[in-house]
Amino acid sequence: MTAILTNLFDGVAYGMLLFVLACGLAVTLGLMNFVNLAHGAFAMAGGYVCMVLVNRMGWPFFAALPLAFVSSAAIGIALERTLYRHLYTRSHLDQVLFTIGLTFMSVAAVDYIQGSSRVFINLPAALQGQFDLFGVGIGRYRLMIIVICGLLTIGLQMVLAKTRFGSRLRAAVDDPRAASGLGINVPQVFAFTFAFGCGLAGLGGALSAEILGLDPYFPLKFMIYFLIVVTVGGSSSITGPFLASLLLGIGDVAGKYYVPKMGPFVIYTMMIVILIWRPNGLFGRTAAR
C-alpha cells in the first residue's frame, strides 16, 4: 500500500514538472498554431541561468527561480520580436525547420560556453532527502515541485478564465481578424503569451535540473516528451495538457516500478492508445482552422 502511495506521489511530481515544462508549448502550438520545437531551449536557458546564479554567484535557490523565469521570458520576447513573428503566417514545415535549427544552435552555444558535462544546482539542505508520512516516503524536493506547480496551474487557469487579458487571448485565438477589429492588439497579446510560455519553460528547466539532469542536449532529449503532453492533452485549454501530464507522469513512474522491463515503452503505449481513441487528444476539439 505504501509503495503505491509513494509511486503516486513521485508520479504526480513528475507529471507536474512535465506540465510546467510543456504548457508554454501547449499555448504556442495549440492556441497560436505555431510549431515551436525550440521550446526546450528556453527551458535549458532557465536551468543554466539558475545554475550560474546559485553555484557561481551564491544566490539562494529560491531567489534564482524567479530569475530563471524572467531571463527565459526575456530571451523569448526578444526572439519573438526579431524572428518568430515573421513565421506566424508561414507553413508548418518552415516553422519546424526554423525552430529545429534554433534548437541545434542553442545546443552548440551552451556546449561552447558551459561545456558538455551535466550540471547540478546546489540545493539548500532543507530541500534534500525524504521524510515519512504514515509510512509513505515523501521527497522534499518533489513536494516543493508539486506545491509550486499546483499554485501555478491554479493561477494560470484563473488568469485565462477570469481576467480581461484571458478573454483577449481567447478572442485573439478564436478569430484573430474579428479580435483586431474589436481593437485588441493581437500581435501584442501573442508576444506576451509567447514570452510567458517561455518563462514557464525556464522555470521548469531550473526545477528539473535535479530530477531530469541538465546538459546542453536537454532541448533534444525532452522535445518528444513535450510533444507527447501536448498531443495527448489536446490544446483547447490548459486543463487538457495538465491532466495529460499527470496521467503520463503517473503512468511512467508506475510502469517503470511494476514492469521495469517494459518501463520505457509505457509512456508511448499510452500515447498511442489515447490517440487512437481520441485523435484530437483527451480534451481536444476538432480543429476550427
Next chain:
Amino acid sequence: MFERRVFSRAAAVAAIAGLVAVAPAKAADSVKVGLILPMTGGQASTGKQIENAIKLYMQQKGDTVAGKKVEIIVKDDAAIPDKTKTAAQELIVNDKVNFIAGFGVTPAALAAAPLATQAKIPEVVMAAGTSIITERSPYIVRTSFTLAQSSTIIGDWAVKNGIKKVATLTSDYAPGNDALNFFKQHFTAGGGEVVEEVKVPLQNPDFAPFLQRMKDAKPDAIFVFVPAGQGGNFMKQYAERGLDKAGIKVIGPGDVTDDDLLNNMGDAVLGTVTAHLYSAAHPSQMNKDFVAAYKKAFGNRPGFMAVSGYDGIHLIYEALKKTGGDTNGDNLIEAMKGQKWESPRGPISIDPETRDIVQNIYIRKVEKVDGELYNVEFATFEAVKDLGKTKK
C-alpha cells in the same frame, strides 16, 4: 572548429626550437596520428579529456621521437559509428596517417576495425571498454580498460566483504550488459545472490521509480553501471530516496564515480565502493605530478579517460622508439606487444597475445580529502588481464 591540425605547434617551438629552426619537417620525417574522438555530443567530455592528455604529454616529452616529428590530426565523430568510419577513411586515404587512435565508444572502435586491418596500420583504442574490440582486428591495441576487468573484481570483492544480496541497475547497452554479466558470474560463483535486476534505458530522465524498486527489494548493496555522465544524477536520487540511510550501499565499476564529475555529486556519494583502474588520488609521485600538470594546463582534474589517452600516446612514442622510426604497421604492432611501463595509474603492460591492457584494478571508497571528494584506493588486485575474451 572540428579539425585542428598540429595543435602542439606552440609547444614544439618552445621545446625543440633548435630542430625546427634548422629545417621544417619534411613529409617523410613526420609521423601522423589520426585522432578520432567525440568532441561534440553526449560523450564530448571523453574526447576532451583524451585530447587534453595528449597535448600535455607532447608538451612534456616534445613532439619528436626517433627523429620523426609527431603530428596529430583530430577529427570529431560525435560518437556516431558512421562518422567514425568516414573520418578513419579520410585520415587513412587523404592524410596518410600512420596510426588511428581515440574512439570514445565501442561501436566507434568496431567501425574503424576493418579499415585498420585493410590499411595495416595500428588502431590505438583509448576509451571504449567492451571486451571483443581487440578481437576484431590484429592491428588493435588498447590502453583504456575492459568492463570485465573492473566488474569481475568488484564481484569477487563484494562477496568476500559481507555483501550477500545485491540488486543491479545497469544501462541497457553493450557495456552495461558486459558489466552486469561479468559481475553476476563472479558474484554468484562466490555465493552471492542477485535479488533484483533492472536494466534502465540509456536515455533515462528519471531514476526515481527504479530506485524505489531497489529500495523495496532491500538488498545489501546496489551494483550500478551507468555511463559516466549519468552518475551524478543517480547518486543524487539515491540519497534523496534515503537508500543510504536504509543501509543500502552502492558498488560498481568506477564509471559512476568518474573523477571528472565526482566533486560535484555532493556528500551522498561518500562511502561508495567501486573497482576501477584509475583514481586522481592514486598515491604515486608520478600521478601527483600528472594531476598537478593537468590541473595547471586545463583547470580541472584528469579522469580515467585522460589517463588512457596519456598512456595511448606514450605507447605510440615507445613503439616508434623501438622500431627506430620505422612506420610499417606490422612492425609497430610487434613493438607494442609486451610493452611495460609505469603510468599515472600504476604499472601497466600490453598483453602480447590479446594486445589488450593488463593493469592493476583498485578497490576505492569515496572520501573527503582536503574538502574535495576523491576515490581513495584501499585494496589492489595486481596485473588483471581482460577476462572477457571469447577466445580463451
